[in-house]
Amino acid sequence: MKWQCQNAEDLAVTQMMRIHTLEARARTDTVEDADRTNEAMTPESIQAIIDRAIQRNSTYTKDDASQSSGEGLRRPVQPARV
Numbered sequence: 001m002k003w004q005c006q007n008a009e010d011l012a013v014t015q016m017m018r019i020h021t022l023e024a025r026a027r028t029d030t031v032e033d034a035d036r037t038n039e040a041m042t043p044e045s046i047q048a049i050i051d052r053a054i055q056r057n058s059t060y061t062k063d064d065a066s067q068s069s070g071e072g073l074r075r076p077v078q079p080a081r082v
Contacts, residue, residue, distance in 0.1 A: 011079065025056070
């Protein structure tokens, strides 16, 4: 029973760390975007933003390869309740 409690705490800490990282990135993106408020949003600049986000987010999908077949987009997997 104690190991189940520890596993739940570990999972909670891991998820909180991931949320903190994503929030920090969102703040960084906002600051970067604020520096470029005078730039026109061309299709090329929009595509560049999309490409950077995809590249940045792809690093998070590689950290848990045990849940992926390696094909397609991945969704977060919630652990089964015990």
